[in-house]
Amino acid sequence: MHYVWKEWKENLKGKGLWLSFAIIVLVSISLLVRSSSLSIDKGFYVLLINLFDAFVYFIPILCLFLGAFALFQEKEQKTLIMLLTRRDSFPSFLFKKSIAVQSVLLGPMILWFFLYVIPLKFFYQIEWSAYGFYLLSVICLVLVFTQIGIFVGSISRTRMQIVGFTIAIWFYFFFLHDFILLSFLPDVSYENVKLFSSLYFLNPLQAARMFLESSLGVYSFEHMSKLLQSFMWMKPGLFLLGNVILLVLLSFVCGAAFHRKEGSE
Amino acid sequence: MKKLAFLFFLTIGILISLPNQSLAAENLQKKIDSLEGGAVLRLENKTYEGNITINKPVEIIGQKGTVIKGDRTGNVISVRSPNVKIRNLTVMNSSLDRNSPEEYAAIKVYTNHNLIDGVTIKHSFHGIYLSQAHHNTIKNCHITGLGKGQIANQGNGLHIYYANDNVLKNNVVQATRDGMFFDYANGNSIINNKISDTRYGLHYMYSDLNSFEDNTFTFNTGGAAIMNSNDIDLKNNKFIFNYGYKSFGLLLLQAQNTAIEDNTFFLNQRGLYLDQATNSSIKGNKIMKNQIGIELWASSNEQVFSLNDIEENIIPVATLGGEGRNSWSDKGKGNYWGNSFPVLDLNQDGIGDEPVAYQSSLYELIEDQELTYLFLKSPATQIYEKLNQFFHQDKRMFEDPHPLVKKEEMNFGWFGWLVAGMILFVILIKGRQWICITFGRNGRKI
Incomplete structure (x- = not known):
């Protein structure tokens, strides 16, 4: 709790959280305004899908930067050394710091999306389960990319390194991962489709999207071909859960194993 | 006897109260x-x-x-x-x-x-x-x-x-x-x-x-x-x-x-x-x-x-299996x-001056591999297209000889005006000094 409070106070003073938060608020309001002009049935689902598609562009990079700088700040201000010289080990510090950063980022965002329901109610008939699935998929994205960000902050020595690593990781998940899979696509057959699907769902953006679209019922997996049936060998929710657990744990373990204590401007 | 009579009437009562479907x-x-x-x-x-x-x-x-x-x-x-x-x-x-x-x-x-x-x-x-x-x-x-x-x-x-x-x-x-x-x-x-x-x-x-x-x-x-x-x-x-x-x-x-x-x-x-x-x-x-x-x-x-x-489709047109007569x-x-x-319309007749053509390389993947549809929303498809354009491995999907040109009208809508008004308000109240410091006299305070 001490860490959470400290993190919250630090973020209140900084601009990063407010900037990210402002982007999320502005994007969600502008999309609501745009979607409200569509006089179509089930506009609520259209809005949720559009919101998710828009946030895919912002949330990963923002969370990566916020997570990385939150940890790097401890090095920069020499508070990391002070904390570690008391009785904390680095993994223990990293764990507490991760919880603090995650809760500081998730708290206001979840609060905003609860407030967002109020204007939503004027335009649409809200389906709470659908909204819950949407919120869950966004939360998963925040969790994964913030934790990867914390890993980046943990292994970086300078701010330039953070910028470099963050952009590289964002580029990988946003473009490169799928691009590599697209290149292998002609060679996918019944024999290797499960491996291919595991790699496909290793991308949190794809796992979260598939989970959201199938949970909302807009993306149906009925009348699947044999190949697609083999591709979807688990439920989309399980793919997402696996992805979140794997990437969060991996980022944490790597962050603890390859950390650099010193940092400079 | 009383009990028997009670049971008899109860049974009759129940039978009467039950709806008779065929009836x-x-x-x-x-x-x-x-x-x-x-x-x-x-x-x-x-x-x-x-x-x-x-x-x-x-x-x-x-x-x-x-x-x-x-x-x-x-x-x-x-x-x-x-x-x-x-x-x-x-x-x-x-x-x-x-x-x-x-x-x-x-x-x-x-x-x-x-x-x-x-x-x-x-x-x-x-x-x-x-x-x-x-x-x-x-x-x-x-x-x-x-x-x-x-x-x-x-x-x-x-x-x-x-x-x-x-x-x-x-x-x-x-x-x-x-x-x-x-x-x-x-x-x-x-x-x-x-x-x-x-x-x-x-x-x-x-x-x-x-x-x-x-x-x-x-x-x-x-x-x-x-x-x-x-x-x-x-x-x-x-x-x-x-x-x-x-x-x-x-x-x-x-x-x-x-x-x-x-x-x-x-x-x-x-x-x-x-x-x-x-x-x-x-x-x-x-x-x-x-x-x-x-x-x-x-x-x-x-x-x-x-x-x-x-407009705003990820792939506007996919021509598969060869080009038909359309x-x-x-x-x-x-x-x-x-x-x-983007289309030029110098004579302002609402018709583009040059044809519009769309090249794509994804058509081959779509033809051969059904899982391609799972990637259509990924930004990676754009890179895939650009890279294949670079290596000339794409094919023309369509050519519109007379593309239409719309007259763009600036329409912010009420939300746009609201945001613009709020920004202006904040600048006027709080930000004048900051803007002057940033943009005025090479960053020196005025």
Whole structure:
């Protein structure tokens, strides 16, 4: 709790959280305004899908930067050394710091999306389960990319390194991962489709999207071909859960194993 | 003795109070049979047991709570006389048996010139079945199926079989196998129906000269599938959010002379999907925000695309299996392709000065590997396209010789003005000093 409070106070003073938060608020309001002009049935689902598609562009990079700088700040201000010289080990510090950063980022965002329901109610008939699935998929994205960000902050020595690593990781998940899979696509057959699907769902953006679209019922997996049936060998929710657990744990373990204590401007 | 007498009367009481199904059915059937031709039967606000057969030209009017409940052995209402009118009631519990010699429905019509108005149907195999029945009107009906996952266990909302010149108007169909199924049915008018959560919202087989106007197809596996049918008119329909794996807004398969005008194809996996279709006229449609705007197989020829608004699709047009003989403009007017295709119009005549062409390399992947559809929303597809353009491994998907140019109007909307006003307000109140420091006199304070 001490860490959470400290993190919250630090973020209140900084601009990063407010900037990210402002982007999320502005994007969600502008999309609501745009979607409200569509006089179509089930506009609520259209809005949720559009919101998710828009946030895919912002949330990963923002969370990566916020997570990385939150940890790097401890090095920069020499508070990391002070904390570690008391009785904390680095993994223990990293764990507490991760919880603090995650809760500081998730708290206001979840609060905003609860407030967002109020204007939503004027335009649409809200389906709470659908909204819950949407919120869950966004939360998963925040969790994964913030934790990867914390890993980046943990292994970086300078701010330039953070910028470099963050952009590289964002580029990988946003473009490169799928691009590599697209290149292998002609060679996918019944024999290797499960491996291919595991790699496909290793991308949190794809796992979260598939989970959201199938949970909302807009993306149906009925009348699947044999190949697609083999591709979807688990439920989309399980793919997402696996992805979140794997990437969060991996980022944490790597962050603890390859950390650099010193940092400079 | 007293106990025995008590038990006797109790049993008699229970037996009397229990509704006698066959008796109730017989009662309603008897009532109908006793009517003169042209008479009106007003049903009470209660549940009647079916099944019933209407053999006379009568009018049956229910109330808000009037229910005719079948015994799950056949059709709940069989209409075997012409000029029957059924209004304002709920019909439920037809047989769901798939091994019977006939397919059952809540209301099965075998005759002509009938009217079914304001009927709610549930728990039935087919909703309303027109079997060799002509000139009937079905309107304001609400048909609910067993759910999207029950495709094989149920029938269609409206099943039109060898039935011509019928009018289907203002109906709502949800969660049935196909919303409306036409088999050898010609000259029907389908107006302002709403169909959702079905396999195909509209399924068409061997049916010609039908017209569709103002219908909405949402959340179906496929919006409308027109197969082996000719001379169909589709106007002002909305195909929205038919979004599943390999879904489509409208499929034309072996269809000829189809006129598709002023429809909206929005947020579908594929807006229009044309395979072995010939001589279609596709004009004035809005094809927006689909993953593939138009998927056109080489087996489809002589299509004319004109005056369509085709924008914000991930892939505007995918031409697969080779290039067919199709026109992307008519009488010197092409289509509007959105901001991703910048067009010059120096003479301001609303037609671009140069043709618009779209090159793509994804067509090969789409042809060969069905999993490609899973990547369409990924930003990686754009890189894939650019890289293949660089290596000249792409192919022309279409060339519009006369692309349309829209006059852009600055329209912020109230939200834009609100944001602009707030920014201005903040700058005026708080930010003057900061702006001056940043931009004034090379950053020195003033």
